[in-house]
Amino acid sequence: xxxxxxxxxxxxxxxxxxxxxxxxxxxxxxxxxxxxxxxxxxxxxxxxxxxxxxxxxxxxxxxxxxxxxxxxxxxxxxxxxxxxxxxxxxxxxxxxxxxxxxxxxxxxxxxxxxxxxxxxxxxxxxxxxxxxxxxxxxxxxxxxxxxxxxxxxxxxxxxxxxxxxxxxxxxxxxxxxxxxxxxxxxxxxxxxxxxxxxxxxxxxxxxxxxxxxxxxxxxxxxxxxxxxxxxxxxxxxxxxxxxxxx
Ligand code: 1GP
Numbered sequence: 001x002x003x004x005x006x007x008x009x010x011x012x013x014x015x016x017x018x019x020x021x022x023x024x025x026x027x028x029x030x031x032x033x034x035x036x037x038x039x040x041x042x043x044x045x046x047x048x049x050x051x052x053x054x055x056x057x058x059x060x061x062x063x064x065x066x067x068x069x070x071x072x073x074x075x076x077x078x079x080x081x082x083x084x085x086x087x088x089x090x091x092x093x094x095x096x097x098x099x100x101x102x103x104x105x106x107x108x109x110x111x112x113x114x115x116x117x118x119x120x121x122x123x124x125x126x127x128x129x130x131x132x133x134x135x136x137x138x139x140x141x142x143x144x145x146x147x148x149x150x151x152x153x154x155x156x157x158x159x160x161x162x163x164x165x166x167x168x169x170x171x172x173x174x175x176x177x178x179x180x181x182x183x184x185x186x187x188x189x190x191x192x193x194x195x196x197x198x199x200x201x202x203x204x205x206x207x208x209x210x211x212x213x214x215x216x217x218x219x220x221x222x223x224x225x226x227x228x229x230x231x232x233x234x235x236x237x238x239x240x241x242x243x244x245x246x
Contacts, residue, residue, distance in 0.1 A: 002046075002072055002089045002121050003168055006197050006220070009045075015214050015244040017237055019044035020076060020201065020224030022051040022176075023061035031061065035068040037231050042238030043071065048222060049087070050076035052137035052176070062086045074123070078141065080110035085118035093127040093171065096162050098144025125169045125199070126162030130155060130182050136175030136202075149180070152189045159190045170194065172218075174202025177225040181209055184216040191217025206233075207240035214244050 009016060019038065026034060037043055047069065049061055058075070062084045065073045075082060075090040083090070092115075095103035115122060129138055129146040139146060147154045159170050172190065174182045181203040191198060200213045201222025210221045221241065227233050 002074065003123055006169070010197055010219050013245050015218070015241050016045040016220040017210075017241040018046040018048050018074075018199070018201075018220050018222045019227060019234060020048045020050075020176075020222050021061060021065070022054075022224060022228070023049060023056040023058055024051060024054055025228050026061070028064060031064050032068065034227075034231055034234075035065065037234035038065075038069050038071055040235060040238070042235050042242060044234065044238065045071070046220070047071050047073045048076040048091070048224075049073060050078055050082050052078040052141040054078065054082060058082050059084045059086060075120075077111075078138075080107040083111050083114050083118065085114075085120060087120050089121035089123055090115065091123050091125045091127075091169070091171065093125050094162075094167065095129065095142055095144060096126045096158055096167075097128040097130065097147045098142055100142060100144045103142050103144065123169060124167050125171050126159070126165075126167040126196075127171045127173060128155065128158055128162075129173050129175065130186060131174050131178055131180065131202070133175060133178055133180075136178060138173065138175055146175070149183060150185070152186050155186045156189050156193045159194045159196075163194045163196050167196070169197045169199060171199040171201070171222075176202060178203030181213065184212060187213060187216035187218055207236045210237050210240045211243070214241065
């Protein structure tokens with residue numbers, strides 16, 4: 001099971017690397033080239049699939065990945081339409097940094113019947129958007145304000161509330177392609193306050209960025225945008241994460 005594997009890895013002091021694939025950015029041939037990197041020993045532990053807004057059919061991307069890799073394929077849905085019973089699991093994201101009921105519970109209600117039938121593993125995840133950029137897709141599409149970049153106290157209180165509500169993981173999101181990733185101060189403070197697995201992503205562009213987030217206390221780092229134009233980065237990031245015990 002995915003969640004218990006993640007918890008076990010953390011208990012064993014292992015950090016994890018999740019590669020995010022936006023189905024709109026990779027055609028079938030690209031995906032096949034990318035799966036060669038995914039299948040390397042240094043490849044990601046988890047493959048996430050999703051986006052704020054999709055023109056492509058997420059099912060096709062998940063099916064191609066499932067045919068070509070044994071790595072777990074997990075949905076990272078922008079909305080209730082991004083459900084596929086071919087995936088191994090789903091980050092069921094509640095956007096707890098925002099105050100839009102649609103992304104706190106509304107989309108979940110719409111997706112629940114299909115998810116119940118699918119039998120895929122549900123990973124209830126508190127999703128926290130953090131940063132000051134006005135133009136990230138997730139900010140526009142979710143119609144929510146992020147937690148301001150330096151308001152560590154708000155991030156900590158939000159993370160605590162998510163843990164108290166029974167969510168199983170927390171995702172600190174800087175926004176896809178963000179100029180500045182989530183600050184080390186916020187990661188460290190949230191890490192000290194909660195015991196949940198901590199996912200950090202958004203604007204991580206290099207092995208050095210990933211190392212900074214892991215050192216601050218991230219358990220899982222997510223990299224998407226920078227790999228889209230440079231598949232060799234998969235290996236580089238994988239080695240950096242391995243350096244932390246993997
Ligand atoms: C975005 O956290 C993920 O939702 C990954 O961000 O695309 O900036 O790597 P990047």
